[in-house]
Amino acid sequence: MHGGMQFTRQYRQIMTPIGSSSDNLPHWAGVFNDEMADFWSGEVVWNGCMAEYTTLKVGGNADAIVFPMGRNELSLLIQGVRKINVTWIILGKGSNVLVPDEGIRGVVIVLGRNFAEIERIKSNNDSVSVRVEAGCSLASLVKWATKHGLSGLEFASGIPGTVGGAIVMNAGAWQREMKDVLSQVTIMDVRGCFRATKAKDMDFTYRSWGQGRGKVAVEGVFQLKKDDPGRVSERCKEYIRLRKERQPYKMASAGSFFKNPKDSEPAGKLIEDAGLKGLKVGGAMVSPIHANFIVNTGKATARDIIELMHVVQEKVQKKFGVGLEPEVKILGGA
Numbered sequence: 186m187h188g189g190m191q192f193t194r195q196y197r198q199i200m201t202p203i204g205s206s207s208d209n210l211p212h213w214a215g216v217f218n219d220e221m222a223d224f225w226s227g228e229v230v231w232n233g234c235m236a237e238y239t240t241l242k243v244g245g246n247a248d249a250i251v252f253p254m255g256r257n258e259l260s261l262l263i264q265g266v267r268k269i270n271v272t273w274i275i276l277g278k279g280s281n282v283l284v285p286d287e288g289i290r291g292v293v294i295v296l297g298r299n300f301a302e303i304e305r306i307k308s309n310n311d312s313v314s315v316r317v318e319a320g321c322s323l324a325s326l327v328k329w330a331t332k333h334g335l336s337g338l339e340f341a342s343g344i345p346g347t348v349g350g351a352i353v354m355n356a357g358a359w360q361r362e363m364k365d366v367l368s369q370v371t372i373m374d375v376r377g378c379f380r381a382t383k384a385k386d387m388d389f390t391y392r393s394w395g396q397g398r399g400k401v402a403v404e405g406v407f408q409l410k411k412d413d414p415g416r417v418s419e420r421c422k423e424y425i426r427l428r429k430e431r432q433p434y435k436m437a438s439a440g441s442f443f444k445n446p447k448d449s450e451p452a453g454k455l456i457e458d459a460g461l462k463g464l465k466v467g468g469a470m471v472s473p474i475h476a477n478f479i480v481n482t483g484k485a486t487a488r489d490i491i492e493l494m495h496v497v498q499e500k501v502q503k504k505f506g507v508g509l510e511p512e513v514k515i516l517g518g519a
């Protein structure tokens with residue numbers, strides 16, 4: 186259990202959130218506070234604006250956004266919200282999600298910097314096993330691996346997510362994916378129980394970890410090869426340079442919006458060949474730089490993005506007979 190002083194401070198924060206009256210709290214706020222009282226030390230933001238937690242910068246408020254301070258707190262939290270029948274979702278850096286304008290009912294659990302330990306656990310002649318918590322950003326992990334002269338994660342340079350999000354999405358680039366460097370993943374189930382699973386026994390496929398809903402990636406163990414830090418750094422820099430050249434990195438987006446279809450040209454090529462580069466709905470636009478990026482030009486709503494997504498899907502279907510499936514996760518059932 187955490188210290189009383191700290192808890193008292195947080196409890197006050199929960200009960201009287203800055204900038205909102207208690208009228209704005211969901212009806213379950215009181216019972217949630219009671220359920221959390223004995224263990225919670227992390228932050229709680231009531232009626233938090235989800236646009237601030239996603240790279241597309243759209244979306245309404247979530248009833249509560251919470252930041253657990255470690256795996257035990259996460260487990261107790263999941264058990265607590267389950268007991269009071271409140272829905273929850275996990276979020277990393279929000280770089281592959283679209284939050285509807287209506288927001289999200291229930292609790293958004295953000296795994297971030299309080300959940301971001303990196304630890305070297307085993308080393309032999311040419312390889313090293315590294316345990317990394319889910320909230321660690323890929324950027325921090327790549328930087329750490331580079332500094333320690335460990336190769337394998339260069340492909341992830343410039344992917345703006347957390348390790349947990351990258352495992353769940355089996356994030357990849359340059360013909361490499363997370364599954365290629367993972368040896369083990371610790372998964373938490375809906376009851377808050379942990380289980381370590383060998384990566385080779387998981388059903389990783391293109392942009393999916395195959396574990397279904399309600400599971401949380403808590404940490405991963407990566408197998409990295411010893412290398413010269415300078416050479417690792419050069420490869421990372423080259424991948425970043427290519428991204429900056431080929432992607433609209435200065436604009437708000439969620440990366441590639443659609444999955445590349447099987448047995449067809451890549452989604453970006455199909456969208457470009459359908460003449461859709463630069464197409465706009467409200468503030469959402471098909472990027473003129475990379476057609477598989479839907480960007481927020483500044484004032485887009487989630488509705489704009491969803492409408493544009495439908496137009497792109499219809500036009501590509503009509504022209505090429507190919508159905509495009511979103512890679513971006515549309516949260517809240519919009």
Ligand SMILES: Cc1cc2nc3c(=O)[nH]c(=O)nc-3n(C[C@H](O)[C@H](O)[C@H](O)COP(=O)(O)OP(=O)(O)OC[C@H]3O[C@@H](n4cnc5c(N)ncnc54)[C@H](O)[C@@H]3O)c2cc1C
Pocket residue numbers: 240274275276277278279280281282296319343344345346347348349350351352353354355356357358400401402403434438439440441514
């Ligand atoms: C500019 C840009 C470039 C990108 N380039 C690439 C690329 O090259 N390759 C690529 O694959 N992706 C790319 N992406 C997409 C995105 O960065 C990756 O999918 C990333 O791995 C998502 O991580 P996240 O922490 O942001 O996940 P989020 O967007 O926060 O979550 C994504 C999904 O995973 C779930 N989730 C997140 N964390 C966990 C967890 N610990 N346990 C269980 N579920 C979880 C969420 O509920 C959600 O359904 C890009 C995005 C942007 C904005």
